[in-house]
Amino acid sequence: MSMSITLTVNGSARAIDLDDLRVTLLDLLRERLDLTGTKKGCDRGQCGACTVLVDGRRVNACLALAVSLDGAEIVTIEGLAQGGELHPVQIAFLNHDGFQCGFCTPGQIMSAVGLIREGWAGSDHERVREALSGNICRCGAYQGITEAVLAAQAAMAEREDAA
Ligand code: FES
Ligand code: FES
DSSP states (O other): OOEEEEEEETTEEEEEEESOTTOBHHHIIIIISOOTTSOOSSSSSSSOTTEEEETTEEEETTTSBGGGGTTOEEEOGGGTSBTTBOOHHHHHHHHTTOOSSOTTHHHHHHHHHHHHHTTOOTTOHHHHHHHTTTSOOTTOTHHHHHHHHHHHHHHHHHOTTOO
16 A cells, blocks of 8 residues: 655655555655665664654654654754754754764754753753653763753754754
8 A cells, every 4th residue: 555645854845655654754764865864773762863853843763654744844964954054953062072973963963952942951961861861872972962952052042943
């Protein structure tokens, strides 16, 4: 059975024919839409490497069936920078050394954007760590990452179109 869905991906409307209704959002993004910035780590909802925003909320793309998202708005790491300008969270990750090997970084950044917008970050490292606990980083970059999240909050609050 096949089905057509429409998604808005990083601001562009995409009509997509699904031949296999079991395809995940992660595989759709990486294999059909060539958006390989979203990483596949565990492929079972345990590492957070595949985190994207769906209608503004953090979602593990490996657990979301594409067919269930008809009409949704998806933002991936490729969609954060606007007009050549990095998103405040991306800038904060650079400034606070939040990158190490980099594999889990796109998911961390998407999670950070989501949790700041959800009002999770507050001013406290522990809260940020808890909110990011679904994103596993084996390099131990959490110190830099939590500092980046705290620093990015103010910049995002100033930016009207923070996505
Ligand atoms: S690849 Fe999705 S949570 Fe690990
Ligand atoms: S940056 Fe290397 S595992 Fe996270």
